Amino acid sequence: MSDIADALRVTDPNFDLSSIDPQSTPAYDGKKADGEDDLADGADHLSELQERLFASSKAGSTRSVLLMIQGMDTAGKGGIVRHVVGQVDPQGVQITGFKAPTDEEKQHDFLWRIRKAVPEPGMIGVFDRSQYEDVLIHRVHGWADEEELERRYAAIADFEKELHESGTVLIKVMLHISREEQGERLLERLDRPDKHWKFNPGDIDEREHWDAYQHAYQLAIQKTTTDASPWHVVPANRKWFARLAVQHLLTDALESISPEWPKADFNVKSERERLIATGDVPEAE
C-alpha cells in the first residue's frame, strides 16, 4: 500500500475539509522535479498492471477499476486524465465526462447516466465529474431540498456498494485547491489566448459560491466515505503532486486486484506443432 494513498484517505466521519492544506504534499518529501521523475518512473508498472487487468477479462474475470475525479473548476481533472491515465494503453480506458444533464438524462433518475458509464470488465473507467454533482451543485444552488439530498446520499452509497460487490474497485478523488490557486488559474485562462477555450464566464459565477461548495464537498465526503469506497482528498495546488498521488491510488487499486495473465485455454504444444506445420516460421527449432 502506498504511503501517499494512505495519507490521503478519509476515514473520519467528522472529517474537516479545511484541515487539509491544498499546498501540502502528504507523505512525500520530494520537490517538483522529484515528483515528475517519480511519476515517469511509475508508468511502466502501472501500464503492465493495466494490461494484466485487460487480459484477465478475456479469461472471464469481471474485475474493473473506476477512477472518479471531482474538484472545483480548474482543479486539474483534465490534467490527471492526460498525464496519469494517459500512461496506460488507451484501448483499456473508458472516459466519461459528466456535464449538465441532457433533456433525456433529466427524464431519468440521476444515477441512470452514471450506471450506463460503469466500466466493462477489464477496463479502467474514468469519470470526469460524477454522481456527486447531484449533491454538490444541486445543494449549492438549492435545486434539491434536504430530504432529496439525503435520498441521493443514500442512493449513491447503495450504488457504490453494488459496484464493490460486482468487482469494481472505485477510487473517489477530490482534487483540493485553494481559492487563491483557482484565482490564478482562471486568470491564466484569460491571459493566454490558447487557454480561452477552457474559460467559461459561468466559472466566475460559481467561484462566488466557494464556501458553499467547500461545505457541500465536506458533507458529501462525510456521508459517503466507507471502508470499501473511501474518499481521497488530494491537495492539488501543486499539479505534479496531485498527479503523482492519483498514480499511486490507481496503482494501489490495480495491485489490490492483482490481475494475473490468463492461463492458455488451448493446448500450447499442439498449437505450436500446428503453427510450425503451416511453414514460414523461421525461428522455430
Next chain:
Amino acid sequence: MSDIADALRVTDPNFDLSSIDPQSTPAYDGKKADGEDDLADGADHLSELQERLFASSKAGSTRSVLLMIQGMDTAGKGGIVRHVVGQVDPQGVQITGFKAPTDEEKQHDFLWRIRKAVPEPGMIGVFDRSQYEDVLIHRVHGWADEEELERRYAAIADFEKELHESGTVLIKVMLHISREEQGERLLERLDRPDKHWKFNPGDIDEREHWDAYQHAYQLAIQKTTTDASPWHVVPANRKWFARLAVQHLLTDALESISPEWPKADFNVKSERERLIATGDVPEAE
C-alpha cells in the same frame, strides 16, 4: 506533407501488393534507434495538434480525424494504438474495435455499426479493423458472392465520400507484414505465457488462407483508394517503422485541418475585471 506518408500512399488503380516489401522503410534512412527517437520527438507536436482539434470543436468546428487500421493477425494494430494514439490526450480519442458482428449487428446493413462509431467533432477516432472486414474475411471464406462484394465496395466508397464531405479526414492504413513475420509473432505468443491471452487457435486457421487474404486486400485497396481517401500500405515487419509512419500520417491529417485555438466568445477585459473583483487573485496587477 511528410515524405514517408507520401511514399506509402496508393494511387495506382492496378496497385500490386506484392511489390511492397514488408521489411522496407520507405523514405526513411534511419535505423531502429533513430526511428524510436523520432517517434518520441514527434509526440509534442502531435499532441498539440490534437488539443487544437478538440478545442476548435468547442467553437463549433465539425472537423475530426478517423484512423482506420487493417492488417493480418499480429500485424501490430494494437501496438499502433498504444504507441502512437497513446501519445495524445485520451480524452480526445474514441477507439472502436470491430470483432465478429453481434446478433443485433447482423440484423443491420454492414455499415450500421460502422456509422455509429464515427468520431464526434473534435475527436480522433480509431477503428481497429473496420468496414473492410466485410470485403476481406467475407471474400476469403465465400460468405458473400461477387455481386454482393461489388455492392459493398460501392457502399464503402459512398460512405467514405460522405465522411470526407462532412469534414472527417479518413486515414486508411494497411499494416503489411510477411508470412514469415506472422509465423514468428504467433510463435512468440505461444512461447511466452504472458502472451497466451493474445493467441487464438483460429489465427492458425486464418493463416492457411494467407494468399487469399493478400488477394482480397489488394482488390479492396484497388477498388477503394481515392484522392480524398487514399489507402496507405505501411511495411510493418519493423514495428518501429510502422509506428513512426502512422504518426506521420496522423500528424499530416491534423495539419491538413490546421485547427486554430478558438477566439474568445466573451469579453476578455471585462471578465478579467469581474474575476479580480471576486478577490484572492494573487498575481493580478
